[in-house]
Amino acid sequence: MALVVVGALLCISCWVSLYFILCNLNGSRSCEWNCRLVTLVHGVLVVCITAYIGYVDGPWPFTYPGTKNTPLQISAMVVSLGYFIFDMAWCVYFRTEGPVMLAHHTMSILGILLTLWLGESGIESCAVLFGSEITNPLLQARWFLKQTGRYRTLLGDVVDVLFVLLFVVMRVFVGGTMLYCELISPRPRFFIKCGGVAMYALSWVFMVDIVRFAIRKRKSWHKQKTDQQEAVAANGHEGKKKD
Numbered sequence: 001m002a003l004v005v006v007g008a009l010l011c012i013s014c015w016v017s018l019y020f021i022l023c024n025l026n027g028s029r030s031c032e033w034n035c036r037l038v039t040l041v042h043g044v045l046v047v048c049i050t051a052y053i054g055y056v057d058g059p060w061p062f063t064y065p066g067t068k069n070t071p072l073q074i075s076a077m078v079v080s081l082g083y084f085i086f087d088m089a090w091c092v093y094f095r096t097e098g099p100v101m102l103a104h105h106t107m108s109i110l111g112i113l114l115t116l117w118l119g120e121s122g123i124e125s126c127a128v129l130f131g132s133e134i135t136n137p138l139l140q141a142r143w144f145l146k147q148t149g150r151y152r153t154l155l156g157d158v159v160d161v162l163f164v165l166l167f168v169v170m171r172v173f174v175g176g177t178m179l180y181c182e183l184i185s186p187r188p189r190f191f192i193k194c195g196g197v198a199m200y201a202l203s204w205v206f207m208v209d210i211v212r213f214a215i216r217k218r219k220s221w222h223k224q225k226t227d228q229q230e231a232v233a234a235n236g237h238e239g240k241k242k243d
Contacts, residue, residue: 001117004074004078012086019034032096033147038087046130049079050129053072053076053123061124062177062178065121065181066120066186076126077112080108081116084105085109088106100205103202104202107202112125114191131175131178132171132203134170135163135171164210171206176200
């Protein structure tokens with residue numbers, strides 16, 4: 001456990017260092033720009049590691065929940081623990097996030113700490129990290145597109161569609177299946193199952209915002225299409241008058 005604590009402190013130092021390095025390199029950018037770059041790096045890194053754990057290293061999280069943590073699972077969780085502590089401190093200091101995101105970070109930190117302390121259910125934690133972080137690069141890409149004035153383009157629409165689809169599939173359907181397997185299995189501890197229920201419930205809180213966003217996006221696309229049709233019709237009418 002002492003090695004885990006040292007590793008967590010080292011990871012926190014690495015994420016903080018990366019943030020300050022980016023701040024020095026991107027002096028003209030905002031603090032949030034550089035923090036989101038750190039978030040993007042974490043998202044890509046953790047998705048790659050947890051994908052390897054789930055699909056190659058094993059065990060399969062849907063059939064073997066509650067098993068002992070492997071060194072690779074511990075490494076992935078320690079890396080994410082360091083990031084979540086850094087990002088939580090950053091969000092509290094700059095007051096950029098609401099209670100829902102802070103609750104997500106808090107539950108993520110507590111869940112990882114509990115899994116590391118118990119020494120088991122690491123595969124479920126890694127599966128949750130994979131499912132929650134796989135949409136993160138798209139979320140950050142959406143923010144960067146907005147900041148650079150490229151959001152209202154075809155690329156912005158593609159990013160939004162992929163984000164919504166991935167969120168629904170991974171957080172709701174795959175996450176629901178994972179939770180069901182967790183609850184019916186006799187191996188995972190009661191506290192781990194409670195944590196799984198809490199994380200899935202939080203996913204539905206996010207899902208409400210996603211549905212609202214999708215509705216607004218659909219109305220925006222419909223309005224844009226209507227305006228284009230009206231513009232074409234008006235141009236055609238003016239052309240006939242000239243003739």
